[in-house]
Each structure stands twice: as structure tokens, then as C-alpha cells.
Amino acid sequence: MASVPVLELKGITKRFPGVLANDAVDFELARGEVHALLGENGAGKSTLMNILYGLYTPDEGEVRLNGKPIVIDSPRAAIDAGIGMVHQHFMLIPVMTVAENIVLASEPRSGPFLDLEAACARVSELSSRFGLAVDPEARVESISVGQQQRVEILKALYRGAEILILDEPTAVLTPQEAEELFEIIRSLTEQGKSIIFITHKLNEVLEIADRITVLRRGRKIDTVPKAGATERSLATLMVGREVLLRVEKGPAQPGEPALAVEDLHVLDDRGLEAVRGVSFAVRTGEILGIAGVDGNGQSELIDAVAGLRRATAGRVLLGGRDVSGAGAHERLDAGLGHVPEDRQRRGLVLDFTLAENIALHDFDKEPASKFGWLYPRRLVQRARGLLEEFDVRGGGPQTPAAALSGGNQQKVVLAREVSREPKVLIAAQPTRGLDVGAIEFVHRRLVEERDAGRAILLVSFELDEVLSLADRILVIYEGRIVGEYPPDVSEHDLGIAMTGGGAEAAA
Amino acid sequence: MTAGEPAGGGTARALTAWFASRLGGILVPLAAAVLAFLVGGLAIVATGHSPFGAYLAIFEGTGLNYPFPWLEERERAAAARNLQQTLIVATPLMLTALAVAFAFRCGMFNIGGQGQYWVGLIAALFVGTQVELPSFVHVVACIVAAIVAGAIWGGIAGILKATVGAHEVISTIMLNWIAIFGGKYLFELGGPLQGTQEFIPRSASVLDSARLPAIWGNLQPLHAGIFISLAALVVYHLVLNRTTLGYEVRAVGFNPEAARYGGISVSRNYFLAMAIAGTFAGLAGALDLLGWKSHVATGDFDVGVLGFVGIAVALLGRNKAVGILLAALFFAALQVGTSTRQLDPSVFPPQLAVNLSTIIQALIILFVGAELLIVSIWGARRHIRSGPRRVQPALVEPEATE
Numbered sequence: 001m002a003s004v005p006v007l008e009l010k011g012i013t014k015r016f017p018g019v020l021a022n023d024a025v026d027f028e029l030a031r032g033e034v035h036a037l038l039g040e041n042g043a044g045k046s047t048l049m050n051i052l053y054g055l056y057t058p059d060e061g062e063v064r065l066n067g068k069p070i071v072i073d074s075p076r077a078a079i080d081a082g083i084g085m086v087h088q089h090f091m092l093i094p095v096m097t098v099a100e101n102i103v104l105a106s107e108p109r110s111g112p113f114l115d116l117e118a119a120c121a122r123v124s125e126l127s128s129r130f131g132l133a134v135d136p137e138a139r140v141e142s143i144s145v146g147q148q149q150r151v152e153i154l155k156a157l158y159r160g161a162e163i164l165i166l167d168e169p170t171a172v173l174t175p176q177e178a179e180e181l182f183e184i185i186r187s188l189t190e191q192g193k194s195i196i197f198i199t200h201k202l203n204e205v206l207e208i209a210d211r212i213t214v215l216r217r218g219r220k221i222d223t224v225p226k227a228g229a230t231e232r233s234l235a236t237l238m239v240g241r242e243v244l245l246r247v248e249k250g251p252a253q254p255g256e257p258a259l260a261v262e263d264l265h266v267l268d269d270r271g272l273e274a275v276r277g278v279s280f281a282v283r284t285g286e287i288l289g290i291a292g293v294d295g296n297g298q299s300e301l302i303d304a305v306a307g308l309r310r311a312t313a314g315r316v317l318l319g320g321r322d323v324s325g326a327g328a329h330e331r332l333d334a335g336l337g338h339v340p341e342d343r344q345r346r347g348l349v350l351d352f353t354l355a356e357n358i359a360l361h362d363f364d365k366e367p368a369s370k371f372g373w374l375y376p377r378r379l380v381q382r383a384r385g386l387l388e389e390f391d392v393r394g395g396g397p398q399t400p401a402a403a404l405s406g407g408n409q410q411k412v413v414l415a416r417e418v419s420r421e422p423k424v425l426i427a428a429q430p431t432r433g434l435d436v437g438a439i440e441f442v443h444r445r446l447v448e449e450r451d452a453g454r455a456i457l458l459v460s461f462e463l464d465e466v467l468s469l470a471d472r473i474l475v476i477y478e479g480r481i482v483g484e485y486p487p488d489v490s491e492h493d494l495g496i497a498m499t500g501g502g503a504e505a506a507a
Numbered sequence: 508m509t510a511g512e513p514a515g516g517g518t519a520r521a522l523t524a525w526f527a528s529r530l531g532g533i534l535v536p537l538a539a540a541v542l543a544f545l546v547g548g549l550a551i552v553a554t555g556h557s558p559f560g561a562y563l564a565i566f567e568g569t570g571l572n573y574p575f576p577w578l579e580e581r582e583r584a585a586a587a588r589n590l591q592q593t594l595i596v597a598t599p600l601m602l603t604a605l606a607v608a609f610a611f612r613c614g615m616f617n618i619g620g621q622g623q624y625w626v627g628l629i630a631a632l633f634v635g636t637q638v639e640l641p642s643f644v645h646v647v648a649c650i651v652a653a654i655v656a657g658a659i660w661g662g663i664a665g666i667l668k669a670t671v672g673a674h675e676v677i678s679t680i681m682l683n684w685i686a687i688f689g690g691k692y693l694f695e696l697g698g699p700l701q702g703t704q705e706f707i708p709r710s711a712s713v714l715d716s717a718r719l720p721a722i723w724g725n726l727q728p729l730h731a732g733i734f735i736s737l738a739a740l741v742v743y744h745l746v747l748n749r750t751t752l753g754y755e756v757r758a759v760g761f762n763p764e765a766a767r768y769g770g771i772s773v774s775r776n777y778f779l780a781m782a783i784a785g786t787f788a789g790l791a792g793a794l795d796l797l798g799w800k801s802h803v804a805t806g807d808f809d810v811g812v813l814g815f816v817g818i819a820v821a822l823l824g825r826n827k828a829v830g831i832l833l834a835a836l837f838f839a840a841l842q843v844g845t846s847t848r849q850l851d852p853s854v855f856p857p858q859l860a861v862n863l864s865t866i867i868q869a870l871i872i873l874f875v876g877a878e879l880l881i882v883s884i885w886g887a888r889r890h891i892r893s894g895p896r897r898v899q900p901a902l903v904e905p906e907a908t909e
Binding site (some may be wrong): 086153306308327328329332333338340345348349350351352356359360361363364372373374376505 | 537748749750751752753754757758762763764765766767769770772897
């Protein structure tokens with residue numbers, strides 16, 4: 001570490017109108033190091049990295065590359081300086097092959113023509129050197145998410161990256177895929193590449209990082225070596241106070257089945273069978289967790305239970321009543337609450353005010369309205385109480401939902417669903433994209449609702465979440481339930497079941 | 508930092524945002540109009556006339572100078588006649604604009620105002636010529652017939668969208684042509700509803716009992732229909748903002764997926780919104796007929812554009828009741844002020860004035876439409892200089908107040 005760092009950010013300050021997004025942030029990266037950048041949403045991680053990648057120009061401060069000051073005013077300049085970025089959302093063209101995607105924008109040519117053979121050869125050479133196994137001739141749309149991520153990394157390496165910025169890279173991966181990614185990262189650093197690893201997951205930081213820089217509210221709080229850091233110490237640095245990492249909950253006291261699903265079959269948008277004969281029951285006073293990798297039929301299953309998608313076969317029973325033929329409206333009235341997977345696309349009307357959003361399910365009933373006449377003032381009154389109870393910050397009843405942060409938006413959705421006192425509450429990905437503080441709030445609230453006697457169906461791609469919240473865990477794989485586990489099951493076993501290896505184990 | 512601070516900052520921020528959005532809502536259409544007149548002025552210069560003289564003449568032709576205290580009696584009488592014309596034209600324009608605006612708030616683009624206008628007019632004409640009723644009842648009956656016809660015409664497009672997903676732009680355009688050619692067929696020589704004059708392809712005139720009363724002037728007086736249009740603006744505002752129906756329509760317009768999740772039937776609202784849009788346009792047809800037209804000729808179907816100008820009015824008026832009122836007056840004034848009979852040929856040739864009016868209208872639509880482009884260019888500039896406009900306020904807020 002005595003040598004000159006490959007990269008230094010000194011006193012980076014970035015102001016947005018009314019906001020100090022980065023406040024004199026220092027950051028340095030040594031050669032061959034994995035340096036984690038840890039912080040809650042809005043802590044300024046993305047701003048800092050966007051400055052480094054040339055998407056923003058800093059108001060103050062300088063960037064030094066190998067000890068020399070450098071101006072990065074565009075992603076092109078960043079790439080030329082050997083800085084590559086793998087975004088959370090991949091920027092690949094699905095119908096093109098892996099090799100075509102990688103060489104895009106700097107294609108090897110022979111004459112005026114694209115030299116695909118040279119491209120493939122170069123890709124193969126890179127992928128074998130860094131242990132990034134991927135078929136250069138496969139189409140991107142046909143490979144897994146984990147492999148797509150490798151393509152993104154290869155793309156950066158192909159362009160000569162010495163410094164790689166990985167933005168929340170494990171968010172889309174299974175535990176096994178994440179392990180493989182860590183292997184890749186190790187092999188990269190062994191060969192002298194330096195990695196900036198952005199995340200808000202504490203366990204990953206401790207597994208992969210050499211040093212950890214924590215940002216909070218735009219400021220650098222500290223840079224600590226991995227040795228000596230614990231999840232608890234990092235969480236405290238991140239949030240600025242002691243945080244409950246594990247959900248505190250007593251044992252469940254399950255009662256009668258409140259939601260029963262029997263041999264449900266559901267098609268996806270393409271007309272393929274996404275849910276293939278799923279049966280389960282959720283009892284009052286328990287949280288049933290459904291674990292699985294994204295895209296194994298969870299969305300279709302939730303939609304079918306909520307009445308938003310027609311099941312081709314099977315039954316859904318709410319409190320013993322068969323609601324298979326009922327629409328969404330009727331099921332809501334029959335005691336279903338639903339925190340949807342995608343709060344921005346489905347959970348909220350972003351252009352509506354918070355008061356209007358909170359009324360989304362019962363604007364057509366008293367006291368919100370009478371004989372079709374709406375009472376906006378009553379909506380506002382009701383919203384005011386709920387916003388306070390759920391500690392929603394950043395706006396009042398008349399604020400458009402779009403103006404809130406993700407965490408506060410989710411609190412609004414949760415407030416609406418819970419305040420209707422449903423018998424059954426579906427919570428789909430309830431903490432996706434939320435920071436530690438908001439996650440704590442949502443988790444605590446879900447446990448409270450369980451203890452109030454509601455049946456909660458929790459569907460999540462986050463193993464941690466399912467493990468810490470659920471009283472029973474079902475694993476869904478390719479549209480089937482492939483096993484039921486107690487909450488003390490090991491992450492490893494669940495991970496294997498989630499990728500299809502558990503069918504025999506559970507049987 | 509206390510807990511109260513971020514909330515307070517949030518309110519202030521929300522207030523400024525609200526104010527900015529309101530201000531922007533007025534400024535952009537205003538800027539578009541000013542810019543359009545400037546460019547129109549260049550066009551006048553190109554024809555070798557003085558833009559000031561021409562614009563002054565056009566302004567006087569609109570009758571909007573009527574309230575000026577310094578007018579002489581003869582001038583005031585002329586101004587009154589002009590203003591009556593402007594208001595007569597504005598009356599249906601408000602309604603055809605509402606037909607666009609209501610559908611738009613439900614996320615649809617109703618190009619069918621013209622067809623809905625015609626079927627409304629034809630229905631009112633049928634009741635107004637074929638049925639005999641006491642005077643007030645007769646007017647109401649005609650209007651109801653027009654509203655129903657307009658609702659059906661709009662509703663067809665709504666049903667097609669709700670059931671088979673046919674895009675409303677396509678279906679309303681086709682319905683326009685059906686209304687236009689259907690109308691021509693009805694009133695052509697030998698057509699089923701041709702009037703009493705054997706060699707003139709036009710309808711009979713509505714009975715006196717079905718005429719809207721005149722309220723101002725005598726040559727071609729302003730009729731009471733304007734009150735109905737103004738009432739329709741109020742109804743529009745109330746339905747949209749104070750009823751569950753309006754809530755549903757807006758929810759579907761903003762985010763159909765969230766509406767569906769909320770238990771709202773999206774397809775039902777597509778149908779209802781188009782049917783209601785149709786009632787506004789159908790009403791426009793009735794008011795024109797009962798207020799001053801009293802009959803229709805086959806040639807009228809070739810030149811009717813009120814439904815289309817309504818799109819521009821809604822666009823300029825930003826789908827808001829007050830905005831539509833002002834925009835309708837503006838477009839009506841422009842049309843009347845540049846019409847042949849108002850202009851002194853020595854100041855500005857009327858045939859050029861009609862073209863000038865079209866140029867200005869087109870420019871306004873272009874500029875208002877380009878707002879999106881301008882805003883996004885502006886946003887991109889800000890983005891490059893200082894980052895995204897949509898920073899997440901709640902999360903970054905504590906930093907700002909700290």
C-alpha cells in the first residue's frame with residue numbers, strides 16, 4: 001500500500017439544487033484491491049461513481065490516476081483512462097451474441113467489415129484469462145443473468161479497464177452465482193485489476209472487500225480495513241445509530257388457514273405455463289415465505305392470488321371462500337392486502353398525491369365518497385394520520401407520490417394495505433431497493449401484523465429476508481414448489497433448492 | 508437536527524414545486540403564443556405589410572376591443588358584432604376541446620371530436636325537424652339526442668379499445684369518416700333527410716321551437732349555448748376532480764397497471780371516458796345547430812374542422828377547464844379576426860390573413876408540443892451541469908437541512 005494508489009478522489013464535492021450530494025469526499029484505491037463503497041440509498045455512492053465515470057462533473061475536488069490529476073468529463077474519457085463500470089441494470093443488446101455485445105463500439109475490423117472471428121478469439125482469450133466462462137457465440141437473451149453480468153465485466157475488460165466499478169452486482173444473482181462472482185473478482189485482483197464494489201449488503205462486504213469506505217448523507221464517514229470490521233460496526237457507521245440487523249420476533253402462533261391455494265396453474269405473458277400446480281396454505285398469525293430466484297413463477301403466482309391474472313386451473317380460497325372466479329376488486333373487499341412487487345409501476349399512481357394513493361382501494365366507499373361524490377378533504381385527513389403513523393418523510397398528503405424516495409413510497413404502500421386490516425397480506429419483494437433503516441421498519445411492521453393475527457405471504461428473492469422473517473419457507477423453482485423448510489434451514493440448502501437441486505433432497 | 512425539520516423542508520419544497528408547476532402551466536402556452544405571433548409577424552413582413560398594422564386590424568376584428576372605453580359609438584357597435592362572432596365560435600370549441608381533454612385524462616387520444624360533433628348535430632337536427640314539441644322541451648330533447656349520439660360514437664371507439672385493444676386514434680379517425688359520409692348521404696339530393704328545396708343538397712331547418720334563444724345582438728346574435736358550454740367546463744372540472752368516476756379515469760390515465768391493481772376496471776373506464784368525451788363533442792354539434800346554423804348542407808361536412816381545432820385548444824389549455832376556456836376564446840378570436848369580412852383589404856389582404864391564422868395556429872401547436880422537447884433539452888443541460896433533476900428529495904433532504 002506504500003506505492004501510489006491507482007486512483008485517488010480528493011475532496012469531491014457535488015451540489016444539486018438544494019442538496020449536497022457529495023461533501024468533500026476522499027477515496028483511494030490501491031492496485032489489486034477490492035474497495036467496497038458502502039452506504040444507504042441516497043448516501044452519495046452513485047453520485048461519486050457517476051463523477052468517476054464522467055457522467056457528472058464535480059463542483060470541487062480532483063481525481064488522480066496513478067498520482068496524476070485527470071479530468072474525466074465523459075464516459076468515453078473514463079474508458080480511455082481505464083475505468084470500466086458494470087451497472088446494476090445491464091446495458092446489453094439481447095438479440096446480439098456475447099461477442100458482438102462485447103466488441104460493440106470498438107469492433108475489430110478487416111477492411112470495412114466486422115471481423116467477428118477476431119472478436120470471438122479476443123473474447124475467448126479474455127474469458128479464459130480471468131475465469132469468466134461464457135460462450136462468445138451465444139445470444140445474450142438466451143444466457144442467464146449471472147452470465148450476462150460476466151459479459152458486462154468482459155466488455156469493460158475488453159475496453160482495457162484497469163479499474164472496475166461494480167454497482168450492486170449481487171442484487172440479481174443467486175447465492176451460488178454470487179459465489180462465482182466473488183471467485184471472478186479474486187482472479188481479477190490477482191492479475192492486478194482494482195475493483196470498486198458498491199453495495200449495501202454487509203455480509204458481502206465482509207466476504208470480498210479489502211477495505212471499506214462508508215458514506216452517509218454525502219460525507220465520507222470512515223475507511224476501515226476488513227479486519228476488525230463486523231456487520232454490526234459497519235451498520236452503525238452506515239446508519240449513524242445502532243440498527244437491528246436481525247428481526248426480533250417471538251414464535252408464531254398460527255391459527256386457521258386464511259389463504260389456501262390448490263393446484264394452481266397460471267400462464268405468463270407469453271402464454272407459457274409459469275405456475276405449474278402450486279398448492280399451499282397460509283394460516284393466520286404466520287408468515288409463509290416463498291423463496292426463489294427471480295422468474296420462477298413468483299410474479300404470476302402473486303397475480304393469480306390477487307386476481308390480477310387468470311389461473312388456467314386450480315382454486316384460490318380466502319378465509320374458506322372460493323374466490324377463484326373473483327376479480328381484484330372483490331378479493332380486496334374479501335380481506336386481501338397486497339404490497340406489490342413493483343411499487344412504482346403498480347403500487348402507486350406516481351402522479352397522484354399521497355392522499356389519493358392511500359385511497360386507491362376504497363375511494364369508492366364511505367367515508368371517502370358517497371353516491372359517487374368524492375370528498376378530497378377526507379382523503380387528506382385519513383392520509384395525514386397514516387403518514388404520521390408510518391413515519392413517511394419528504395411530503396404531506398398533497399405531495400405527489402413521485403416526489404418521495406423509494407423507502408417512503410414503500411411506507412405509503414404498506415400504510416395503505418395494512419390500514420385496511422386485511423386478513424391476508426401478500427408482501428412481494430417488500431424491501432427491494434430500500435436502505436437499512438427502511439428495511440428495518442418494514443420488517444418490524446410485517447412481524448407486528450403477523451402478531452395481530454394476519455396471514456402473511458412473503459415472496460422475496462432475498463434469502464436473508466425470507467430466512468429472518470418467515471415462519472415456514474417454501475422454495476419455488478420453475479413454477480413448482482420444490483420443498484418446504486423451517487426457518488433455521490441453512491442458506492446453502494435453500495440456495496441449492498432454489499436452483500433446482502433440492503427436489504430430491506426435500507423428497 | 509430535529510425530526511420536524513425535514514418535514515418542514517418537504518412542505519416548502521412541495522409548495523415551490525406546486526407553484527413552479529402552476530407557473531409553468533401558464534407560461535409555456537403564453538410563450539408559445541407570443542413566439543407564434545413573432546414568427547407570424549415575420550410572415551407578414553415577407554408579404555410587404557406592416558405586422559403592427561395587420562395585428563391591430565386582426566385584433567379589432569376579434570371584437571376583444573369591445574370593453575375599451577374610448578371607442579366611438581359606431582366602433583363599439585362593430586366591436587360588439589365581432590365579439591358576438593368570436594363567442595359564437597368559442598362556444599363549440601370549448602366542447603370539442605373537452606372531448607379531447609376528457610379522453611386524454613384517461614390516457615387516450617380522441618381524434619374523433621369531428622365525427623362526434625357531426626353525429627350530435629345530425630341527431631339534434633333529426634329531433635329538431637321531425638318532432639314537434641313545446642319550445643323549451645324541444646331544445647332539451649334535441650340536446651339529449653345529440654348527447655346520446657355523441658356518446659355512442661365515442662363509446663364505440665371506447666368499446667373497441669376495451670375489448671379487442673383497437674387503438675382509439677385509428678378507430679376514431681375511421682368513425683369520423685363514417686359520420687362525414689353518413690351525413691352527406693342523409694342530406695344529398697334525394698337523401699332521406701334532404702330538405703324541401705328539391706335542387707339544394709341540404710337539410711330542412713330546425714323548427715323555431717327548437718332554437719336556442721338569442722342573448723346578445725341582432726344581426727347574427729350570440730345564443731344561449733355559450734352558457735351551456737361554460738356549464739360543461741364546470742361539469743368537466745367537477746367530474747374529474749370531485750367524483751369517484753373522475754378518480755378512476757385519472758388513475759387509469761396516469762397508470763393503468765396501478766389502477767387495475769387498485770381494483771379499478773380499466774376497460775370499463777376506457778369505454779366510459781370515450782363515451783363522455785363523445786357527449787361533449789355531440790353537444791357542440793347541437794349548440795351550433797340550434798344556436799345559429801339551423802340547417803346543414805352536404806358541403807359543410809367537407810369544411811368542418813371544429814373537432815380538430817378542439818385538439819389544439821385542449822393542448823394549449825392543458826386539459827384544464829380554465830385553460831380550455833381561455834384557449835377556446837383565443838382560437839375563436841384568431842379565426843374571427845382573420846376572417847374575410849372583418850379585415851380591411853388595404854391594411855392586410857384577407858386571403859393572406861386566413862393563411863396567417865393557420866400559420867399562427869400551427870406554430871402554437873408546434874411550440875406547445877415542442878415543450879416536451881424543450882423541457883427535456885433544458886433538463887439534459889441541467890443534468891450535464893449539475894446532475895439529475897429528480898434527485899430523491901426525501902433521502903437527500905436531511906443533508907440539505909443539516
